[in-house]
Amino acid sequence: xxxxxxxxxKEILEVVMSYARLxxxxxxxITGSHDMLDAISSGVNMLGExxxxxxxSLKEKEKLLKExxxxxxxxxxxxxxxxRLQSEKVLDKKYLDLVMVSQNRITSMALVxxxxxxxxxxxxxxxxxxxxxxxxSVYQSFFKPGLSVEFKYDIDRQLFFDIDHLVxxxxxxxEIISNSFKYAFPDNKGRISVSLHRSDQTFNLNVNDNGKGxxxxxxVERDGHLGLQLIHMLSEQLxxxxxINRKNGxxxxxxxxxx
Amino acid sequence: xxxxxxxxxVLYTFVxxxxxxxxxxxSAAFWTWMGDDGICRTRAKTDAEISVDDxxxxxxxxxxxFTGKKYPLMVDARNVxxxxxxxxxxxxxxxxxxxxxxxxxxxxxxxxxVIGNFFMGLNKPTVPARLFDDEALxxxxxxxxx
Numbered sequence: 025x026x027x028x029x030x031x032x033x034k035e036i037l038e039v040v041m042s043y044a045r046l047x048x049x050x051x052x053x054i055t056g057s058h059d060m061l062d063a064i065s066s067g068v069n070m071l072g073e074x075x076x077x078x079x080x081s082l083k084e085k086e087k088l089l090k091e092x093x094x095x096x097x098x099x100x101x102x103x104x105x106x107x108r109l110q111s112e113k114v115l116d117k118k119y120l121d122l123v124m125v126s127q128n129r130i131t132s133m134a135l136v137x138x139x140x141x142x143x144x145x146x147x148x149x150x151x152x153x154x155x156x157x158x159x160x161s162v163y164q165s166f167f168k169p170g171l172s173v174e175f176k177y178d179i180d181r182q183l184f185f186d187i188d189h190l191v192x193x194x195x196x197x198x199e200i201i202s203n204s205f206k207y208a209f210p211d212n213k214g215r216i217s218v219s220l221h222r223s224d225q226t227f228n229l230n231v232n233d234n235g236k237g238x239x240x241x242x243x244v245e246r247d248g249h250l251g252l253q254l255i256h257m258l259s260e261q262l263x264x265x266x267x268i269n270r271k272n273g274x275x276x277x278x279x280x281x282x283x
Numbered sequence: 284x285x286x287x288x289x290x291x292x293v294l295y296t297f298v299x300x301x302x303x304x305x306x307x308x309x310s311a312a313f314w315t316w317m318g319d320d321g322i323c324r325t326r327a328k329t330d331a332e333i334s335v336d337d338x339x340x341x342x343x344x345x346x347x348x349f350t351g352k353k354y355p356l357m358v359d360a361r362n363v364x365x366x367x368x369x370x371x372x373x374x375x376x377x378x379x380x381x382x383x384x385x386x387x388x389x390x391x392x393x394x395x396x397v398i399g400n401f402f403m404g405l406n407k408p409t410v411p412a413r414l415f416d417d418e419a420l421x422x423x424x425x426x427x428x429x
Contacts, residue, residue, distance in 0.1 A: 054364050054365055054394070056330045056364055058392035058393070058394045058395070059392075059393065059394075060393050062364075062392075062393070062394045063392070063393030063394040063396065063397045064397075066364075066365060066394050066397050066398055067397045067401065069365065070368070070371075070397075070398070070401045070405075073367070073368040074368070074405055077368065
């Protein structure tokens with residue numbers, strides 16, 4: 025390889041490396057000799073142009089997707105606020121409870137969209153952060169003076185789920201934890217534990233409280249309200265199964281396959 | 284049959300219809316003219332670095348021969364040095380009105396082959412288009428779109 029050829033090869037390599045750093049300002053020179061190196065230089069230049077276009081287009085799509093998540097979250101918050109406004113002058117406790125349950129369901133979905141637009145990875149969210157934020161949000165909604173419920177988390181790190189799984193998981197957690205706050209702690213004290221572990225292709229989500237438990241006569245099939253029906257329906261949506269254990273409070277064990 | 288094949292071989296071997304006549308329209312990067320066979324031809328100048336302005340001027344020159352019936356186009360890209368991204372996009376005809384039924388791109392050097400392949404692969408022309416290194420075969424193919 026003579027000096028001139030060596031210089032041209034070096035120049036092409038430098039441009040390839042700058043493209044690898046996503047710097048598209050450089051181009052390789054084309055001598056007009058119509059030889060192989062001119063052909064390679066031309067190909068590198070055009071690949072750089074096309075790559076730059078693709079990256080710009082990808083960034084625009086990401087921006088658009090973030091904007092959509094932001095708007096969905098805002099719209100869900102508006103729905104939640106409307107519900108609250110509508111119930112401001114209502115004194116009926118049953119009605120107020122229904123509004124709060126609906127607001128919590130909406131919040132669990134809004135949180136997914138909020139986290140999706142505020143994270144680097146647009147399509148997936150780390151479960152540990154989502155579960156912790158969601159459970160604290162439910163706690164806030166039930167908070168009253170004297171209430172002291174401790175949360176314990178045992179969640180595998182680096183578990184990422186997409187929106188198709190986050191929404192049902194969020195709604196399931198919301199239902200179970202809301203039930204605990206509503207029925208498990210008559211003395212306003214207790215503990216709720218949430219664990220999520222991966223084992224090969226399956227995930228095991230366990231939520232349990234140390235409250236008073238379900239009455240002996242309670243039949244899930246017969247006495248289960250909308251919340252329990254939702255838990256079963258959403259678990260099916262995850263291709264999962266639900267097992268309810270009544271020992272030492274109430275424990276829900278949901279096993280579903282890898283997303 | 285054999286005689287016909289031999290005649291075609293002789294004819295195709297000596298075909299050279301890409302020398303611009305005096306009447307050709309000249310722009311910064313191209314000569315463009317209509318052949319007697321109804322095939323429009325455009326030839327890039329030696330070492331042409333084609334920008335989108337050159338591409339637009341070329342399209343205007345090609346379109347100027349339209350009198351109600353669309354026609355095929357032969358593009359001689361053998362001497363091109365480069366075609367920039369926007370020019371490639373313009374030549375792909377995607378989303379714009381065209382008066383051509385098809386086009387053949389003549390390539391020869393490794394450089395023109397790379398440019399031609401890029402254009403065909405990434406820019407995907409919206410009318411039938413093919414690369415050729417044999418002018419006679421290109422004409423034969425284009426005539427099917429007359």
